[in-house]
Amino acid sequence: MNRSEKRGELRAALWLGLSIAGSIAFAAAYALGGSTQVQGVGLAIACFGIAGALVTWSRELLPHEQVADPQHPLRAPEAERSDAVSRLIAGESEILGRRTWLIRLGWSALGFLGVAALFPARSLGPSPQGQIGTSGWKPGLRLVREDGSVVRAELLEVGSVVTAFPEGLVGPDHAMNMANDAIMLVRVQQDALRLPDARKDWAPQGFLAYSKVCTHAGCPVALYRQGPQQLMCPCHQSTFDVLDGGTVVFGPAARALPQLPLQVDADGTLRAGGTMSGFVGPDTWETGSA
């Protein structure tokens, strides 16, 4: 054994020692409830030690031999290829022969089986018909917060915002309703409103309600920008005009946010004055017909 080999052995041994130390450090950290960091570094050192030892081994202790394999196209001689094809065809005509009608029936049977096998897929979920694009908002329903408490006019100053739901449809059993029915209730200066004529009385005392489900990809339109009076979706930055009936100002959304007409009772209770003005949620094939 020459000197460089000895040096290599020594180096590999040091690496392996380091690896053992890493394993012990990890085991100790685990047993004593040590931090994730110590555990991770311990195991990593155990691995790096082995890697270092193997690299040293490969570089300094193994012969650097080169081998060559022959490389040639894998294709078989033409005779063999064509024989394979003719056997396949011969077999095919043995099965098929002239029994055309039987073959057709065979394909039909397979087709029927395929369709029959699709039936259980129907059990995977309920029908979307009448579900998509609708919401739980009905005229007269009071606006409540996540915890069920009623939203009152005096709660909101001009320039503030709160997330609201229809009364009776909140709580752990109504997760799906809450995802779909959530609205952003915004209060603005009433004289700043630019609502279309048909919606003139939808925003009493400057209260406006828009669906919180983005018409683009369904994320909650959770950001209220008070300066430009916009609602913005944090997922893809679709931006909607609060004063102008939720129209799209910017971004990938193709459709305005549905608006909920509001009423304010004499005691300040906020109620839905109607149903949502449009299809709630992201576009789907049925949006146009809804």
Add this chain to the structure above:
Amino acid sequence: MIRRLVYALDDRLGTAPFLRHALRKAFPDHWSFMLGEVALYCFLFILASGTYLTFFFHPSAHHVVYHSNSVPSLNGRSMSDAYASVLRISFETRAGLLIRQAHHWCALVFAAAIVVHMARVFFTGAFRKPRDLNWIVGLTLLLLVMGDGFTGYSLPDDQLSGAGLRIADSIALAIPVIGSWFAYLFFGGGYPSPEITNRLYAIHILFIPLALGALIALHLAILWRQKHTQFPGRGKREDNVTGSPLWPAYTVKSLALMAATFGVLLLLGGLVEINPVWLYGPYDPWTVASPAQPDWYVGWLDGALRVAPPWAIHLFGHTISALLWPGIVLPLGFFGALYAWPFAERRLTGDRAYHELLQLPWQNPLRTSFGVAALTFAGVLLLAASDDIQARLWSISVQQLAWFYRVAALVLPPVAAAIAWRICTELQARHTYEEDHPARVVLKRGSDGGFEEEPVATP
């Protein structure tokens, strides 16, 4: 001992001749051939760490109340069992957080290793006949890894992943004609269905890992049968493949790479926080985390969703969602082009021959330009996916940034392709010149300051 084992197997299966050859099989020494191995070792690591996590994770939307002081802000909160079990893995299971974080890091490194490996295969023309077959298998593996990554990312039922899942549901709804039915059957109802965590779990730990295992086996079997390509060089020809023998040289080298890969993943898992779901909080579908960015391999698609134009089409009382273009058409087109490239290149160049020697990127300007354009396009979209963070960082409006990325996604890929083309053809010209005009003399400067000419020995 070894002798008895080899003999016993050979008695029954006749494996000795195979073994004899296999041990001397040549593996090229170039470093770029090890990128695919990093991916392979990531698969082993993710399988092992994931199996450990399955012992603790509850794939259930069932509501529980969390009682623990590990995360004081969440103590007493109602949340899904899935989210609560992830908190327990992170805080109450020893080594749980390490393994969870290493598992997540491994997913990111796994996808990255595949992409870099594919870039090597692409830009050197390794996918040409007969390896076009394995290109298809490999690309499918990338798609499966992306799918497994996204389903895994969605399992903890935290605020961030919930938003991601909502977007996935919206893209499913955007499929023309059958979108609503497809989304309702796949997710088990409207959003957020209590079925979804359970279904994603089955996909994440059963279907995709099985498919990955089978296709990786196929990928390696094809590789074994077709043998490696190699870079041109002294003694390297179309009809040979040279390198280190599998046993012992290459085995030692490869095991070192495996240990190093594991080491890096454990170091990341131990030291670099990833997906801190306790900061995002349990998922309430009417709230959202901001800013929200997905994992990198989904990021470019999220970027596409941000900068895509709002082109919804209304026809005969029906709607084609604007999400269709960035959410479905774009990924289908992108991956379709990658699947088709080996065959497209064959048609464009008329080169139908077998290729065992690799090309350098400059030797094929057409392919290199296409690859550079594709990478630039995906890169621009990936950057666009964090435009909200950049807007905050540089104090510019996110609208201006979105417009910048809209233009950049269309303009930069052709520009990058043109630059790549120019560089390739320049390099080609230089090589042709040097081949046509080999150096005849060497100019030498002597110690006295004078010059001397020496003829070059021509081989």
